[in-house]
Amino acid sequence: MNDLVARTRAFVRGVVIPAEPGWGEILSGAALQGLRAQAKAAGVYAPHAPREYGGLGLSLPEWSPVFQEAGYSLIGPAVLNCMAPDEGNMRLLEVVATDDQKERYLRPLVDGSVRSSFAMTEPHPGAGSDPDALAAVAERVDGGWRISGEKRFISGAEGASFAIVMARTAADGEHPAGATMLLTPLSADGVRIGPGIRTIEAAIAGGHPHVVFRDVFVPDADVLGTPGAGFRYAQVRLGPARLTHCMRWLGLARRAFDISLDRANGRSLFGAQLADLGVAQAMIADSAIDIETSAAIIDRAAVVLDDEPRAGAALSSIAKVHCSEAVFRVIDRAVQLCGGDGVSSGLPLIQYLNEVRPFRIYDGSSETHRWAIARRAAKARQRAVDAGEPRRDIVGGAP
Template identity: 65%
Template sequence: MNSTPPEGQYPEAVENLRARTRQFIRETVIPAEPRPGQALNVSVRRDLAAAARAARVFAPHVPVEFGGQGLAVEHWSPVFQEAGYSPIGPAVLNAMAPDEGNMHMLNLIGTAEQKRRFLAPLAAGDISSCFAMTEPHPGAGSDPAALATTAVRDGNGWRINGHKRFTSGATLAGFAIVMARTDADAADGAHGASTGASMFLVPMDTPGVRLGAPIHTMDTYLPGGHSHLHFEDVLVPDSGVLGEAGLGFQYAQVRLGPARLTHCMRWLGLARRAMDIMLDRANTREIFGAHLAQLGIAQDMIAQSVMDIETSDAIIAKCARLLAVDAKAGSALSSVAKMHCSEAVYRVMDRAVQLCGGDGVSDGLPLMQYLNEVRPFRIYDGSTETHKWAIARRAAAERRRAVAGGEPFQGTAVSHEGER
């Protein structure tokens, strides 16, 4: 199986960037990968990032004016998949969460000064960031409406108080984008039910920002890990409001739709790597007088993995095209894509481990580490179960609206008694 989507599906400039990224990842990044279970050394990452700039593959999603490659969202997938072929590739290319999602949102809704102060150094890789939204129970988690962190008016600014958890990248971040519940009177009442929360740009050295205990998880490749983050009477000026006060929930969808999808892209790239490892083993390992690739049970595992990869690639491409023209509809489809891809990628990894046997569960191959990296994706950015709940609700609501609009109702059987 070719470990990349067929060429020629995208404009020539995109195909060229994909080819450069593929070459850079395989020739420069993969030889520098840490052993399974070990984090990427900061100085090694810095050197690799410099090499990525020289190879013209750094920050593929960032506008050219900020030093990136200027890819449109509908063209991200082939390049992000190439980056994800190495578990450290996205970080090296400055296309890793949460920075990638924060850059995208800053570019869309940030002021010129906010872009100068926060986006430019983030895009250049000079600083990193975090997105502070998830909270300890009973605060915001699967249900964003449970947001407990507050921001209240204080003179010409806002005073933030709250406790966040699973704040990915916080230990290395230069600033946080903080979601906080704001006084309804301070927001534009014309927006109605969409009001109630705002986003704030908060430098990590602001008085009252306190880094809490790290959360030790099974995934290790995300720079900065995951940790608790505390905001204790943190004063932020009006210039620190990202976008318009009161529209934080709307902006969260602007960020989360593409961010869910880029997770899918990156992990699908790593699933292709696992698939290649599985195929190399199947083509060379002999058992019961035949290569594994000739045995029916192995062929079933391979075929199921091919289908998981291809369906994931297709739904990512469809969602990316939709996001480019309709952010709301694209965000809804990204929920479907995230749920499908997180489960499909995990299945591919698990089959690769199983087919590789004892080597699959040892550090002789990187597969167990890959499995550890992708397993949390079934929970991060909304668990599979939460997305299924949301998907079902949307489907039912859309059908109710269609019937109310005049489409035939299909839910009641028609009686044919008495017909002759």
């Protein structure tokens, strides 16, 4: 494991960073495929994906140090094919898909010959922070299902080969009413991509467009899992996906921190090095604290999620709030420490700030997660009291 981390670090810093596109430029498809071929040759490609489909087969608790090294470059996760939304879809397919579906969808996704998207979010008042508002429907027809509805902010959909579509379905025999996941080629009749939604970040290939489904037929063989169980399967994807966002962006925060430390060590003003000035030292210390606490909570959440998914999903929510805000603070401080250069195209810091700012909204806003975290904490304490644990707020009572 330590060897893989070291090799990933060397590959990203020695091969990927020199190939990074310039300010405002996008890595071309040909350049990406060339870098991926080098990643495969170096043995660092798709670290999270199962070995039998072309990955390195790491367990979830082993992902973080490797993903952080990949995230040290904005294009590193794409080169190693561990970038959203494909990485989360690989995990979902690995756990839920049939062997036939894995061959048709997972294998080419791991290989990098196709891209994918996850189609759940919808225009208001449809599903967003509240998945129960799901409005797209899939109706049972002869031999399969027919999807109708509109999705919004579907990351990676432009140029993707297929989407995992969440649609509401009625009770069907032994299957309850609820949500169903359907593997849907985006070239299918009735699928329309667009319009796109312009955002401040550009790391995810394929944008965040609307995707419209009009009587799109999906055969029974492309139902992912069982009908009606979509919300349960979504947790298979969403818990780890929150953590992998944390891992990748923490790697980028480490890069920003290194930039700021190099500036602080190399800049003299007011008769002293910047790194020796108290105001700068406070910012440096706070960033070191944010980085280390983020790494620790990611590690703990990954272990719990791998061992006990329900408890781990709750902890991943806490990790997502903490890391999304801590990573932003680290990069923002780096901008401040670098002064005018920090907000210029001479350094990549302001680009990094644009990339990480949406993370406080994506995969559930910090406010939505805080609401859920508070409810869980209050309910857990009430259950303990109901089970006999004494209340601790009684004035004059037992300590």
